[in-house]
Structures are given as C-alpha cells and as structure tokens.
Amino acid sequence: MMQKKICLLGAFGVGKTSLTRRFVDSIFSDAYLTTVGVKIDKKQLDVGATPVSLLIWDIAGEDEVSAVRTSYLRGAAGYLLVIDVTRGQTLEVARSIQARVAIEIGNIPFLCLLNKTDVPDWDIADARIDALRDEGWSMLRTSAKTGAGVEDAFAALAQRVLA
C-alpha cells in the first residue's frame, strides 16, 4: 500500500495532537498535554479508489525559544498548518513556519486548519483570513473537540498529495 508522510505544524497549544487523536482514535480530551519531540501515528484511508497509509508526524509546536525543525519535513508529501482561532498570534506563527518550509523544503501541498471553531470567542478578524486566502492558502475550519471538519481536512490533504 502506498505510504505518505504528512506533518502537523503550528504554534504550541493550537491543537495538533488533539486533531491527530480525533482523526486516528476518534477521541478528545479537554486537558492540554504538551508535545515534546515527535509522535508518529499511522492511519489508512481511501482517496477515491486508492488506499493510502498516512504516516502522521505530530511535531512539537513552535514557541518563543524553539522553532519547528523544518528538516523533519524531509520526505513529507504535505502538511497541515494549524491555527488556534482564539489566539490571533498563532496565525503569524503559522505564516512564519510556512515561509521557512517553502524555502527549506519547497512548495509541497499544505492546508491551513482554523482549529477550535467550537469556541465562539474568535480572536482573528475575517479580513486576516481573507488575506491568506488571497495569497492562495486553502483554509478549513476544524474542531478537534466536536470533530467538525477533522476527517475532511486529512482527506483533503491526502487527495492533494496524491494529485
């Protein structure tokens, strides 16, 4: 079966691990547990008639003192760039990561996930999201808590990496 490595990137606390847990194990916990290093999960899905095994690299989030190691994306077919809609500054972190990946790895497929959309108190203005769309970013709304949009996000990325 075809294997594809994909990565989850973003600032710390945006919900990368929760999205992975929701997608792989269909579970969610409100307790925040930070990720140190890397955790790799595997899940199979069908893209049309093609079965594919996704190797999902859940990489520790970026913070003020440690940047995401883009070299971990070596061999990755695509990535999900996660933003926490309740923390506006995570959008700028995502922009920064995407720029570095583009330089160091190249223009591999990626999707931007606007996560925690179940929380009504958004901290990101529509204009900022529209600006990213204008730059060609594909934005999807997700909630690891409710599961909304999660399956679709991974499936959409899988479709892109196989295209």
Added chain:
Amino acid sequence: MQELPAKVSESLLELVDAQRFLAHMVVDEQHNLVQLGGRLDHYGLTGLAVGTQASDQLSFMEGMLPLYETPFLIRSLEMPSGRIADVHLFADGKVVWIVLMDMTAEHNETRLVQQKAYDMTLLSEREAKLIVQLEAANTELVRAHTALAESREALLVTHKRLQQELLEAERYVRSVLPAPLTEPFLLDWLFVPTTEIGGDSFGYHWIDAEHFAFYLLDVCGHGIGAALLSVAANQTLRSQALREIDFRNPEAVLNAMNLVYQMELHNDQYFTIWYGVYHLPSGNLRYASAGHPAPLLISGVPGGPCESRLLPAKGPILGMLPRTNYIAQSSVIVAPCRLYVFSDGAFEIERPDASMLTFEEFQAALCRPPDANVSELQRLLDFARDTRGHHVLEDDFSIMKLEFRG
C-alpha cells in the same frame, strides 16, 4: 575520544549502553535493512526482517533516505514500546546507521517544565485578553454612565420644572378657597391633599343678604387632572355661572351642574358634591347631594353634652347620568351647634393592620372636648394621621366646619 585508552572508551560505551539502551540498525543503498543490533526489543522493534525496505518496517524512516544531512537527529521520538528515543542517523560510506538512545527520563522532565511554561503562557495570554475585554467593558460602562448622568440631569431639569408648575397649580387651587369666616357664624376649614395637588375643592359665598351658599366637592382620583376639574366646578359655583339658575335652590344647581359636567365632556371624570344654602333669618338649611357623604350636625356647645345627626340627601354621583333630578332636603339649624361638611378622605382611613376607621369613631373624635392648644380641625387631622400610622393620608382630607353660637 581517540586520546582515551581503549579500556576507558570501552567502559564509557558500556556505561552509555547501560543507561541509554543502545540499539542500532544498518540500511544499505537500496534502503534495505542489512544489520540489526543492541536493545531493539526495549523500543518494541521486534520482528524486524533483514533484507526488506527500512521504511516499510520503521515508520520514521519514510522519506528520510537518502540522507540530506549527516549526522541527522530526530529528537524525542515516541517508539512502539512507549519509550522515547533520540534517533541518530549517520551516513557511513554506502550504508546508513540508525542508532537509538533512550531519552525517556529527559523527555518526561522536559515535558513537565514545558507543560508548566506553556500553561503559564496560555494563562498570561488569556489574562491579557481578559484585561482588554475588561477595559473595553469599562470604557462602555463609563460611556453609559456619562449618558445616564446626562439623562439624569435632563430629568432633574424637567422634574424641577414640573415641580414648579405643580407648585403654581397648587397655589392656584388654594387661591380659589375662600378665607375662614367669623361672622355671623364661624366657618373654618382644612384642606390637605394626599399628593401635591388633589381632587377636592370647596367654597362658600353670600348669594344675597339672607342666603349663604356653601359646598364641597370631590373629583374621582388625584393629581392635576382631578384638580383642574375640581377648580373648574368650584369656579362655576363661586361665580354662579349657570344661566337662569337660582343658586338658592340646591336641586336646581345640582341638576344644572350635572348637565354641564357630564363625564364624557370632561375626560371621563366625575365627582361627588354636597351643596347647601343657609337662610340666615330663619335658620333653615336646604341642601342636596350628588353621591357625597352626609354632613354631620352636632348640637350643643363644644365640650358639653352633644347630640349628633347626619344630614343625608340622596342623589347619584354628578356627571354619570345626564337625566337626573336631585331632590333637596331641609333642616333647621338650632344654635348652639356645629355643622361639618367633609370629603370621604376625612373618615375612610385604613389602619396599618388593614382595619378601617368606623364612622362612629370619626363621630366620637368630633365630639371630643376642645383643646386650647390646637384647633379642632387640626386635632381631627392629627387623629386621622395617627389612625393611618403615617403623615401622608390615602385620600384628600377636606373638611368645613360651620359653628353657630347661641
């Protein structure tokens, strides 16, 4: 390391091996596993097969070969056994060495510190956000407070103006009330509206040298509306402004007043009235009533034995029915005596325990011996307030006293 004696190097390697559970694998240029060694079971990497693709058996090797940089480190990777390993990749000629070192303890320690730091950072971010929201709420509150203060100021101005107008209205209502008389009989009165301005009014005047008219009316309700009607009705009687009506005839007066003051022409307001005409030479009193409480006649000198009786007259409330014939009654006034004409507010008084003052109690209060320190009517008002248990009464308190001396 090259300067260290072989024994020391070997000893150090043994130490690292013991502490870090060293394991290794070798991959050839076709990316097949060609060699396995060390504590692979510690990481749950059992059943690896030599001669097969490394990425098929080791998920972390997917896409890693050929190596882009060497040595290459994947830090803190969770392994199938749950242990955390640093994965070191070294290129050595045509093969790549994969060396695993257990870093579980360091990982857990780092995780604890990082967890604390991130929790603190997230809390700080939330706090900063809350402060911004609080500041915005505060600004909104200040704005609302200012708007409220401005509204209050405008209301105060309006209130002050209305109070002034009310005061002027009250002054006018009182101005239409005649002064007390002392001759040929004593006439005193008391008028205490329940609000600033009430619906009671009264008056008296000489129609001619022999006939003295006196009357008291009570418009339903209180306030400006009731006061306007009471003053208008009072003025009609005072100025004898009913065409072709003999004001010496109480029934004619009430019949005419009833036609003029039909409620549909006067904002649905109506009133009770007692109208009497005293004939001085004969001492005869003729009177009529439109739903008004009967006056009380008390014979005898104040303080002496007294006998009281009501002067009732039947008739519907004025202004409700257009076709009404009021019927006058008459009674001869024999001095010494006192005649009290009043509104229902003078005796329909509810106590704090919800019981009502009885008319007999009111009558008894009027029969009390005089008090040199306070006028009789003021004493009656004090009695009403004591009964009510409050300085402000429920209804207008109006009473006229005519005292005929022997």
